[in-house]
Amino acid sequence: MITRHPSDPCLLAYAAGTLPEALALVVATHIGRCACCRQTLVACEAVGGVLLDQLPPVSLSVNALETVLARVDEPAATVPPVLNPDLPAPLDRIALGRWWPIGRGMRWRRLRTEGPGWVGLVLGQPGRALPPHGHDGRELTCVLSGAFADGDGVFRAGDFAEPDGDHDQPPAVWGAEPCLCVLVSEGMQLRGMLGLAQRMIGL
Amino acid sequence: MSQGSPTSDDHAVLIQAIAHRRDRAAFAALFRVFAPRVKAWMIRGGANDTAAEELAQETMLAVWQKAAQFDPGRAGVSTWIFTIARNQRVDALRRERHPDTLLPDPDDMVGPALADRVVAMSEQRHGYARLWRVCPWTRQPSSARHSSRTRRMPKSSRSFRFRWAR
Secondary structure, three states, X not given: OOOOOOXXXXXXXXXXXXXXXXXXXXXXXXXXXXXXXXXXXXXXXXXXXXXXHHOOOOOOOOOHHHHHHHHOOOOOOOOOOOOOOOOOHHXXXXXXXXXXXXXXXXXXXXXXXXXXXXXXXXXXXOOOEOOOEEEOOOEEEEEEEOOEEEOOEEEOOOOEEOOOOOOOOXXXXXXXXXXXXXXXXXXXXXXXXXXXXXXHOOO | OOOOOXXXXXXXXXXXXXXHHOOXXXXXXXXXXXXXXXXXHHHXXXXXXXXXXXXXXXXXXXXXXXXXXXXXXXXXXXXXXXXXXXXXXXXXXXXXXXOOOOOOOHHHOOOOHHHHHHHHHHHHHOOHHHHHHHOHXXXXXXXXXXXXXXXXXOOXXXXXXXXXXX
């Protein structure tokens, strides 16, 4: 049962296509597992359709239609191949980096997307927590399996975490199972010795 | 949603004509209605005139290619075209990102060989240049250090090398 959802501005930005790829990927992962957010998304897209209907038209170049008609027999763009069949839909076509340890019992694996923000898989062993950190921008998390808890409560599989501002306490794995999340952070700044290591390896 | 209005139904019929009969006249009618609006939406999203024109054309091409996937029960025509336009814009943003700013300028080839190697290495894994920057004996003044945290790499490799030379 999914109880934590993205905020409306976040879903609207996703529907309008204005989220950077890394953030959109995490939102898409949640939407793929949440019927409720799919309905909200359909509503947002319907708003986009009405907006499109009511925009004042801007004329195209004179031969635009001929240009397009000349290209209609081209084959459609190919879909990238599935690289990670074990991951849910939006993540399975993204190239992965290698696992990196981030603190005790926590590992991080980068998803190679373009644009700002780091996105990656975080795997935490039971009882372990992310290292203390702050962020300059948004941090979105979607839980794939297991559960984690932070100052805002418990997040289970499928839940979407969108903390406003810094964590009171860093997210920690909750329960006896390891927790796998997909996490995107804009400008995460680790604190302490790990922060030094972060700056040294250039992340 | 204006799903029940006659114009929307007309458009749905046009899309089905494209899907079943590859009807170019139907496509032209649809193009005249939606391409200018898609272009207007692209311009509102910050694209310049040329890019908006190109994206509008790509969107209409995708409408032709995906016409068979249109389900009038699920979404109105304008909503469906909006989602296609949105995906086209996201894809275009993806292609434009990450211009490779780290390629050495031809006139920089005379610089110290070591710096060249460091730039080449950091191209591979964004790492070693940072390592040098936090080492005490290659450290920059504090103002430059602060700005280097917000910027991935110095703007030009020449300023980078200048720091190296000191």
